[in-house]
Amino acid sequence: MQTLERDGIKKVAPSSFAAGQAIAVDLIAVTVAVTNGDPRVLTIEDEGALPSGPFQVGHRSLQSGLRAWVERQTSLPLGYMEQLYTFADRDRAGVEQQVISISYLGLTREQRASGESEAGWGSWYAYFPWEDHRIGTPAMIARELEPRLRDWIEAARELEQRQTRLQRASITFGLDGRPWNEDLVLQRYELLFEAGLIAESGPASALPGRAATTGGRPMILDHRRILATGIARLRAKIKYHPVVFELMPETFTLLQLQRCVEALAGRLVHKQNFRRLIEQQELVEETGQAAQDTGGRPAKLFRFRRAVFTERAIVGTKLPISKA
Amino acid sequence: MQTLERDGIKKVAPSSFAAGQAIAVDLIAVTVAVTNGDPRVLTIEDEGALPSGPFQVGHRSLQSGLRAWVERQTSLPLGYMEQLYTFADRDRAGVEQQVISISYLGLTREQRASGESEAGWGSWYAYFPWEDHRIGTPAMIARELEPRLRDWIEAARELEQRQTRLQRASITFGLDGRPWNEDLVLQRYELLFEAGLIAESGPASALPGRAATTGGRPMILDHRRILATGIARLRAKIKYHPVVFELMPETFTLLQLQRCVEALAGRLVHKQNFRRLIEQQELVEETGQAAQDTGGRPAKLFRFRRAVFTERAIVGTKLPISKA
DNA sequence: AGGCTTATACTCCCTGTGAGCATTATTGTA
DNA sequence: TACAATAATGCTCACAGGGAGTATAAGCCT
Numbered sequence: 141m142q143t144l145e146r147d148g149i150k151k152v153a154p155s156s157f158a159a160g161q162a163i164a165v166d167l168i169a170v171t172v173a174v175t176n177g178d179p180r181v182l183t184i185e186d187e188g189a190l191p192s193g194p195f196q197v198g199h200r201s202l203q204s205g206l207r208a209w210v211e212r213q214t215s216l217p218l219g220y221m222e223q224l225y226t227f228a229d230r231d232r233a234g235v236e237q238q239v240i241s242i243s244y245l246g247l248t249r250e251q252r253a254s255g256e257s258e259a260g261w262g263s264w265y266a267y268f269p270w271e272d273h274r275i276g277t278p279a280m281i282a283r284e285l286e287p288r289l290r291d292w293i294e295a296a297r298e299l300e301q302r303q304t305r306l307q308r309a310s311i312t313f314g315l316d317g318r319p320w321n322e323d324l325v326l327q328r329y330e331l332l333f334e335a336g337l338i339a340e341s342g343p344a345s346a347l348p349g350r351a352a353t354t355g356g357r358p359m360i361l362d363h364r365r366i367l368a369t370g371i372a373r374l375r376a377k378i379k380y381h382p383v384v385f386e387l388m389p390e391t392f393t394l395l396q397l398q399r400c401v402e403a404l405a406g407r408l409v410h411k412q413n414f415r416r417l418i419e420q421q422e423l424v425e426e427t428g429q430a431a432q433d434t435g436g437r438p439a440k441l442f443r444f445r446r447a448v449f450t451e452r453a454i455v456g457t458k459l460p461i462s463k464a
Numbered sequence: 465m466q467t468l469e470r471d472g473i474k475k476v477a478p479s480s481f482a483a484g485q486a487i488a489v490d491l492i493a494v495t496v497a498v499t500n501g502d503p504r505v506l507t508i509e510d511e512g513a514l515p516s517g518p519f520q521v522g523h524r525s526l527q528s529g530l531r532a533w534v535e536r537q538t539s540l541p542l543g544y545m546e547q548l549y550t551f552a553d554r555d556r557a558g559v560e561q562q563v564i565s566i567s568y569l570g571l572t573r574e575q576r577a578s579g580e581s582e583a584g585w586g587s588w589y590a591y592f593p594w595e596d597h598r599i600g601t602p603a604m605i606a607r608e609l610e611p612r613l614r615d616w617i618e619a620a621r622e623l624e625q626r627q628t629r630l631q632r633a634s635i636t637f638g639l640d641g642r643p644w645n646e647d648l649v650l651q652r653y654e655l656l657f658e659a660g661l662i663a664e665s666g667p668a669s670a671l672p673g674r675a676a677t678t679g680g681r682p683m684i685l686d687h688r689r690i691l692a693t694g695i696a697r698l699r700a701k702i703k704y705h706p707v708v709f710e711l712m713p714e715t716f717t718l719l720q721l722q723r724c725v726e727a728l729a730g731r732l733v734h735k736q737n738f739r740r741l742i743e744q745q746e747l748v749e750e751t752g753q754a755a756q757d758t759g760g761r762p763a764k765l766f767r768f769r770r771a772v773f774t775e776r777a778i779v780g781t782k783l784p785i786s787k788a
Numbered sequence: 789a790g791g792c793t794t795a796t797a798c799t800c801c802c803t804g805t806g807a808g809c810a811t812t813a814t815t816g817t818a
Numbered sequence: 819t820a821c822a823a824t825a826a827t828g829c830t831c832a833c834a835g836g837g838a839g840t841a842t843a844a845g846c847c848t
Contacts, residue, residue, distance in 0.1 A: 163489045195487065195552070202551075228489075240526075412798090413836065417836085432845090435846070437845045438794090439794075734805095735826090736807085739826090761815095761827080764826085
């Protein structure tokens with residue numbers, strides 16, 4: 141994607157800045173796979189951290205460095221990879237050298253936990269239990285999150301701040317009859333973080349009366365936040381870009397494809413409309429074979445038509461994310 | 465936006481990577497303003513480079529570092545700023561230390577070229593003359609680009625490669641009756657780069673018979689490429705997020721707003737539908753006053769309703785980009 | 789055979805939106 | 819003063835996309 145040559149032209153000194161200073165650069169990977177309806181992310185440290193490591197001068201590029209590392213780690217090829225975000229605003233106490241973290245989102249097909257450093261796959265929804273709405277709104281939202289959020293809202297001193305907090309909470313979590321918006325993963329995490337309902341917030345920010353941590357499995361540092369960024373990006377992306385197929389096996393039934401989308405989006409979709417959209421966009425082609433173990437009428441097997449990438453400008457493929 | 469605290473938890477050493485190495489980090493800004501229908505970008509070096517400079521340990525965050533620098537440079541506040549992309553895959557000959565470049569897109573209201581380092585504003589369409597379709601498809605596409613692109617297509621050795629090249633060219637430039645897609649700014653630049661029609665490609669890659677450089681004002685290094693990334697991002701973003709208003713004065717008429725959108729998108733929009741969409745989304749409110757110098761019937765003056773940001777999740781504001 | 793599950797085909801209806809026509813309110817000009 | 823030019827603004831129409839439901843087909847299991 142970002143790989144033009146950049147030599148042959150001499151760089152002009154960029155004025156008005158002091159001379160460069162050495163800064164450490166970290167790469168962090170959000171590597172996603174979906175297995176039987178469960179979206180998972182590649183982790184280390186007993187599912188408590190995302191794989192990461194310093195970018196080295198020897199690496200040809202950011203992507204290749206990370207790609208090589210993940211592929212060695214998982215012994216599977218990364219089909220798709222895109223940059224997520226670059227962070228630098230961490231004020232880590234006691235560390236003199238500033239660290240820049242460049243995060244990437246990668247998609248792969250399967251998972252086979254491979255040896256090194258306690259690598260394994262952790263389910264998205266273990267880290268974000270409020271994000272899975274496939275079988276309805278999770279009970280923990282009304283039971284655990286909402287009352288604590290309302291405490292936090294009321295804890296604001298000024299009226300205006302209370303209103304702002306209430307609005308943010310209702311919009312992001314679909315309170316007070318508002319619709320659920322699955323794309324607001326990061327906003328929800330940030331809200332819970334601010335409200336002190338996330339272990340990573342630290343005990344200081346919790347409200348007196350309540351236990352602080354209620355929401356989901358924590359990760360070190362800001363890794364869960366980076367994961368939230370990755371999930372949000374992926375949920376947004378599957379709606380207009382055929383990246384889902386990077387998570388699918390070579391051939392699949394339309395229902396399998398649908399289940400994969402539903403796993404990522406955390407909500408169910410209308411089956412007939414889903415098929416209509418997939419087929420009318422010619423994203424897939426029949427293999428001629430059929431799956432037999434579907435439990436009902438055998439389903440035709442399809443494969444992704446890679447030709448779509450060259451046929452049209454892929455800046456507009458739509459997947460329906462609506463109610464079931 | 466990206467500002468959570470990250471202390472309080474000790475970082476676990478991330479396995480299997482060699483120890484960190486010092487790398488230089490550069491910040492690059494694509495700063496955009498629109499003045500009387502002309503989208504401009506803040507430049508230095510006589511409009512030949514984007515403002516940039518090393519990220520320093522003293523900076524609180526990436527954003528704040530860049531923001532402070534640009535505001536000093538232009539003496540105007542940056543309303544909006546978002547990260548564009550982080551590059552590292554440059555193989556600059558003769559430089560031992562690897563450089564990482566983090567690019568940002570910033571929007572501001574006005575331009576008043578201020579003193580330091582030949583700072584000034586350059587028109588987008590001077591760098592990308594094929595991108596302005598407001599008064600129809602630019603003649604230079606058919607006259608200069610298309611024939612050279614066809615040469616490049618034919619120059620491919622294998623049939624398959626010729627087909628791929630042809631498809632890319634027709635999709636990105638709307639050849640052979642295909643529609644123009646204003647979002648493909650980066651793809652177009654990359655295509656021209658590969659085809660050797662861009663000064664930055666270097667003379668080596670040009671085809672023998674033809675003069676290499678025909679397309680647009682060059683910039684140093686990959687700065688024009690970064691600008692293309694910024695334009696593409698902005699053109700995509702105005703369609704679903706109310707960022708245009710960051711480029712507008714406090715009060716404005718709907719036509720002024722429309723002209724601004726058209727300047728960015730490089731194409732005209734249907735006036736009545738534009739107004740309908742703006743108003744039904746309640747993005748603006750009347751000031752009660754009217755502009756008198758409009759040349760025809762006086763237009764009501766509007767101001768942006770900042771409340772929309774808190775009222776709803778801004779993940780779906782639509783601007784119509786269609787034919788006039 | 790009857791029930792269960794899944795696949796697949798159609799239909800319906802509403803909204804969003806592209807596109808055009810018509811009218812109103814100004815300024816400049818013959 | 820009438821008329822042209824320029825904008826602003828109001829309204830209608832038609833069509834496509836997509837949300838949602840009904841109906842039928844084709845397997846499995848008991």
